[in-house]
Amino acid sequence: MTETTQQSPLLEMSELFAGLPSSVCTDIVCMARPRYYACRQVIFFSGDPIKETLLLTDGRAKITQPSESGSEVILRFTVPGEVIGELGLVPWSAHSSTAQALQDCKVLVWSAASFQAALDRFPILQRNAERIIQRRLEELESRFCEVSTQLASPRLAHALIRLIDQIGHKVNSHVEINLSQEALAQMTAMTSFTVSRLLTDWENQGMLRVRREAIEIHSFLPLLSLCRVA
16 A cells, blocks of 8 residues: 555545545545655745645644745644645646745645546535635635734734644643734734733743743633634
8 A cells, every 4th residue: 555545534624625435535635746855945935836735744834924024924824634835726826825845744635637636526625725725815814814903912812722723732731823923913913922921920820831932721701702802
């Protein structure tokens, strides 16, 4: 059995393969080839032509764009089972962002032609790809509204709630998010000082605990209530 076919159980839980029979998932996976990226390696740059569709099977990646000042804006994180970057549904399109491995990553790679062939063959796959694009757009719209209309506290609370769902994992009695305060600032259009001040306040209230490159969420409901603060 090849390494790609061994990924089938993971892929059946992927949003891209939702509703597809196991046999179909296996057929599609057999059209892909594995690839590896070392930690911190750039997977693609903004402006690069989209020649492949990449699905993360192990590790974690971040999707970013540079700001006009040259700093980095984090758009989202990619975890196993998710597509890295755009799906290349439009011919001759280019990546609108940069992807970088945050850990050693394993991916499955489909050429543009083979992925298009799978889309044509399996309408459910086409539907899933369109839903992924729609969900990402809705999330970006929501974050834009938060940055435009909300104060720092609810914006940061919203970001932590999203991150709990996206990359959080249960550790004993709390949920842990492995992320630096600098990265949180890049996601929320805040300074690192503002993020640090808010996290310290919330830590003093017993809502969370800040560690190096990690945040432990100990009390979810108070954090959720902060999202509704005007």
